[in-house]
Amino acid sequence: MSAGISLLKRTAVEANTIFQRLDGRVKFLYFIWATVLVYIFYDPYLTLAFLIVTLAMAAYAKVFKPIAMTLLIIIVPWIILGVLILALPFGFPWNKTVIGYINVLGYRLPVYLEGLGWGITWPLRISVAISSALFFYLTTNQAKLVATLFKMKVPFKAIYMIIATFQFIPLLFDEANTIIQAQISRGLKTDVGVLQRIKNYLAVVIPLTISALNKVQTRAITLESRGFSAPVKKTFLYEARLTAADWAFLGIMAAVTVFLAWVYVTIGYSPVAHLQWIWA
Amino acid sequence: MAETKEIEMKEISPTGKAIIAVVLIPTIAALNYVGGVIVEALKAPIWGDTWGTMLGTLIGGFWVGAAGGFLYNIIMAFTMWGLPNWVWGFANVAVALITWFLMKMNLTDLKSLKTWAAVIGLFGFVYPAFTTAISIGVFGGGPLWKPIPAAVYAAVLKSTGNFYLANYLQNVSTEIIDKPISYAIAVIIASRIPKRFILAK
Numbered sequence: 001m002s003a004g005i006s007l008l009k010r011t012a013v014e015a016n017t018i019f020q021r022l023d024g025r026v027k028f029l030y031f032i033w034a035t036v037l038v039y040i041f042y043d044p045y046l047t048l049a050f051l052i053v054t055l056a057m058a059a060y061a062k063v064f065k066p067i068a069m070t071l072l073i074i075i076v077p078w079i080i081l082g083v084l085i086l087a088l089p090f091g092f093p094w095n096k097t098v099i100g101y102i103n104v105l106g107y108r109l110p111v112y113l114e115g116l117g118w119g120i121t122w123p124l125r126i127s128v129a130i131s132s133a134l135f136f137y138l139t140t141n142q143a144k145l146v147a148t149l150f151k152m153k154v155p156f157k158a159i160y161m162i163i164a165t166f167q168f169i170p171l172l173f174d175e176a177n178t179i180i181q182a183q184i185s186r187g188l189k190t191d192v193g194v195l196q197r198i199k200n201y202l203a204v205v206i207p208l209t210i211s212a213l214n215k216v217q218t219r220a221i222t223l224e225s226r227g228f229s230a231p232v233k234k235t236f237l238y239e240a241r242l243t244a245a246d247w248a249f250l251g252i253m254a255a256v257t258v259f260l261a262w263v264y265v266t267i268g269y270s271p272v273a274h275l276q277w278i279w280a
Numbered sequence: 281m282a283e284t285k286e287i288e289m290k291e292i293s294p295t296g297k298a299i300i301a302v303v304l305i306p307t308i309a310a311l312n313y314v315g316g317v318i319v320e321a322l323k324a325p326i327w328g329d330t331w332g333t334m335l336g337t338l339i340g341g342f343w344v345g346a347a348g349g350f351l352y353n354i355i356m357a358f359t360m361w362g363l364p365n366w367v368w369g370f371a372n373v374a375v376a377l378i379t380w381f382l383m384k385m386n387l388t389d390l391k392s393l394k395t396w397a398a399v400i401g402l403f404g405f406v407y408p409a410f411t412t413a414i415s416i417g418v419f420g421g422g423p424l425w426k427p428i429p430a431a432v433y434a435a436v437l438k439s440t441g442n443f444y445l446a447n448y449l450q451n452v453s454t455e456i457i458d459k460p461i462s463y464a465i466a467v468i469i470a471s472r473i474p475k476r477f478i479l480a481k
Contacts, residue, residue: 082422091437122420161306168310219303
């Protein structure tokens with residue numbers, strides 16, 4: 001099973017920590033706030049600090065493992081490839097400052113600061129975005145997620161679509177697994193050439209799609225019979241409300257924002273690493 | 281009596297296309313996702329996470345395909361890929377738009393050379409220009425972490441020193457195979473779907 005499906009099969013972790021109790025809107029705001037800030041600055045150290053804080057909160061909320069696994073799969077290979085291609089003399093056009101030399105297969109190659117900074121900072125920015133998003137997703141259960149989205153004025157039909165997608169993915173995945181096993185038992189060979197693999201793909205996705213579409217009709221009837229389109233005010237299992245802990249968390253974010261605004265104005269966009277701004 | 285019965289049937293039937301679209305859109309998003317996972321399981325040589333968008337467009341029209349594709353990207357951005365990746369939702373909208381255009385131009389006959397020329401031209405060369413703009417503007421335009429595109433990127437950068445061209449050709453190298461195959465898969469599935477599910481005119 002891929003890391004992706006195991007992640008999306010996972011629902012929120014029901015631990016009784018301050019982060020699970022925080023309002024979904026606050027965690028969502030943290031996700032947006034952290035992502036925007038690491039894009040405003042161009043500094044791998046500052047970005048790393050955001051990542052460490054987010055991972056520490058995730059560890060406390062008992063959701064560290066799935067987040068760390070995702071970062072290992074997506075970010076680490078990206079940094080390795082990015083640094084190898086951009087920091088070495090492979091033509092990255094902004095490379096100017098040599099910070100050292102490495103020996104590769106007997107060749108002495110210069111390592112450039114500009115490519116190194118670029119190859120590390122961009123994947124780290126994405127890793128902050130991923131970890132803060134997963135932190136929100138894995139510490140907010142679906143009932144709270146619905147209430148949060150409703151409070152954020154997301155239209156009711158859009159909320160249904162988002163929640164339904166989360167529910168459909170594991171259902172469709174289980175069905176795809178059953179179809180793959182059924183096709184293998186009927187003689188489908190998986191150790192074959194490229195063209196045959198595409199044909200194998202069709203042998204799985206055609207029955208999967210038709211089965212999924214059959215369920216569309218049934219779900220539509222169910223929704224209608226439960227008054228989904230009825231022009232009445234909807235009620236929720238959980239009512240989203242801000243508590244003292246939420247306000248405290250928001251206060252810390254506000255204080256950090258003020259501090260970082262001061263840093264940006266007085267020191268600049270790369271306060272620790274002192275990288276030159278490169279814009280493609 | 282028969283007339284009364286017919287009226288009652290109309291009251292409980294979910295005939296409204298709007299409600300079917302509401303259920304179809306998350307199904308399309310989930311199919312995009314599960315399609316990508318099946319690719320991994322069967323080791324097929326494509327990404328496999330856009331044929332759902334194309335299929336949604338072929339059976340539900342442009343808006344159903346675009347919304348399903350966009351929703352897939354939003355879900356992935358908010359869970360696995362990270363917030364900035366939500367902008368790839370626009371790439372899925374572009375995929376739906378190209379599919380809709382091909383459908384309107386009757387370019388769905390996979391035996392026709394004209395269809396393949398249009399599909400390869402639009403998905404293989406025009407669409408990567410759009411994805412290149414996103415990958416440079418939002419992600420810094422580095423190499424992809426898959427070995428073949430990364431090799432193309434490094435080779436073009438080394439030989440020309442042109443950062444933009446390296447990014448564009450890297451994207452061409454991934455899309456020129458994936459998208460036409462995904463389109464063919466979507467057309468084949470759409471042709472086998474019972475007519476009652478086809479909402480698109």
